[in-house]
Each structure stands twice: as C-alpha cells, then as structure tokens.
Amino acid sequence: MRRLPALSASLRLAALTAIAAMALQACSPRYNWRESSDNGAHFVVLLPAKPSSVTREIDLDGPRVEMSMTAAEVDGVTFAVGTAELPDAAAAERALAAMRTALLNNIAGQAQGAPAWPGKTAGLDHSMDLEARGVARGRPLRLAARLASRDRRVYQILMVGEEKSFTDENLETFFSSFKPT
Known part of the structure; x- marks a missing residue:
C-alpha cells in the first residue's frame, strides 16, 4: 500500500513541476524590447527581439543607393528601420515617395486614411506616415510606416505583419523610440 501513495506523490510533484514551468513560460515576455541601431549608428530604436541587418542597393526614383x-520579428510582425544616404538632399521628397510606392506594391496594398503615428518628427526635414492593408503570399497584412528624411539621409520606420498581432502598445513603443542620430 505504501507504493501507491509514493507514486501518487511523484505524480503530484511532476504535475506541480509542469504547472510551474508553464506559469514561468507564460510570464516570459515575447516582446523583449532592446535598444538597437544600424552599424553606422544613424539612428537608435527599440526592437522587440534580437535584430538582424542587411544592406542592398535600391532605386529611389533616380538615385541608386545602398539601404541598410x-x-x-515577433508574433508575425516585422519591426524594421531602413536608412540610406542620398547624393543630394534635394532628392529626399522624391525618394520618400518612391519608398511609399514600393511599400504599397510589396503588399499589393491600399493606403488607409491619414495616420499620425506616435513619436517626434522634430528635427526631420520631411516626414510622412502611412497605414495600409494588403496581401503578400496569400496572407492579409497590415503596414504602419513612417518615411522621413534629414539632410541627405532617408529613413523607413515600419511594422508589417498580421493584423491580430498589432497592438497600440507596440505601435507606441516602436515609433516613439525612433531617434535619428
């Protein structure tokens, strides 16, 4: 008879351990916000996970530039900041318009209203906020972006992904944290 209570105690201990592990896992943050920047330190921003970086050449309606x-990505949403330096600050407005068109084309999207994302735009020469909904690879997507310039540098600050994973808190944290340097 003693074996059954001992076995029962072992099962109880295993069940309690499993419940404790699940509780700890539920408490771990999926959004582990951390300060990040590009290699050239042209900005600082909070990103919700360890970032990765890539640089490639793009055409911004005239000038071909290297964009970093x-x-x-967390929960099906990508948080990203792109930056490039133009040959001439006079090309900034045209470059921002080209970025806007490319973003909409990437998701076969339509712009939605006139958003005003959180965060300061003081110190930027040009700034435009964009919200769009579209589809890529058969998935419905939402895009929230701020396209901005300062002198010869252009910035693309964006969130794109599944609608259900967008929260006001994440929009606030991400867009408010962006600072050009």
Whole structure:
C-alpha cells in the first residue's frame, strides 16, 4: 500500500513541476524590447527581439543607393528601420515617395486614411506616415510606416505583419523610440 501513495506523490510533484514551468513560460515576455541601431549608428530604436541587418542597393526614383535595414520579428510582425544616404538632399521628397510606392506594391496594398503615428518628427526635414492593408503570399497584412528624411539621409520606420498581432502598445513603443542620430 505504501507504493501507491509514493507514486501518487511523484505524480503530484511532476504535475506541480509542469504547472510551474508553464506559469514561468507564460510570464516570459515575447516582446523583449532592446535598444538597437544600424552599424553606422544613424539612428537608435527599440526592437522587440534580437535584430538582424542587411544592406542592398535600391532605386529611389533616380538615385541608386545602398539601404541598410535592421529588423526583428515577433508574433508575425516585422519591426524594421531602413536608412540610406542620398547624393543630394534635394532628392529626399522624391525618394520618400518612391519608398511609399514600393511599400504599397510589396503588399499589393491600399493606403488607409491619414495616420499620425506616435513619436517626434522634430528635427526631420520631411516626414510622412502611412497605414495600409494588403496581401503578400496569400496572407492579409497590415503596414504602419513612417518615411522621413534629414539632410541627405532617408529613413523607413515600419511594422508589417498580421493584423491580430498589432497592438497600440507596440505601435507606441516602436515609433516613439525612433531617434535619428
């Protein structure tokens, strides 16, 4: 008879251990916000996970430039900041319009209203906020972006992904944390 209570105690201990592990896992943050920047330190921003970076040549309606993109993805949403330096500051407005068109084309999207994302735009020469909904690879997507310039540098600050994973808190944290340097 003693074996049955001992076995029962072992099962209880295993069940309690499993419940404790699940509780700890539930408490671990999926959004582990951390300060990040590009390799050239042209900005600082909070990203929700360890970022990765890539640089590639793009056409911004005239000038071909190297754009560096620093991004992190959590819960089906990509948080990214891209930056490039133009040959001439006079090309900034045209470059921002080209970025807007490319973003909409990437998700076969339509712009939605006139958003005003959180965060300061003081110190930027040009700034435009964009919200769009579209589809890529058969998935419905939402895009929230701020396209901005300062002198010859252009910035693309964006969140793109599944609608259900967008929260006001994440929009606030991400867009408010962006600072050009």
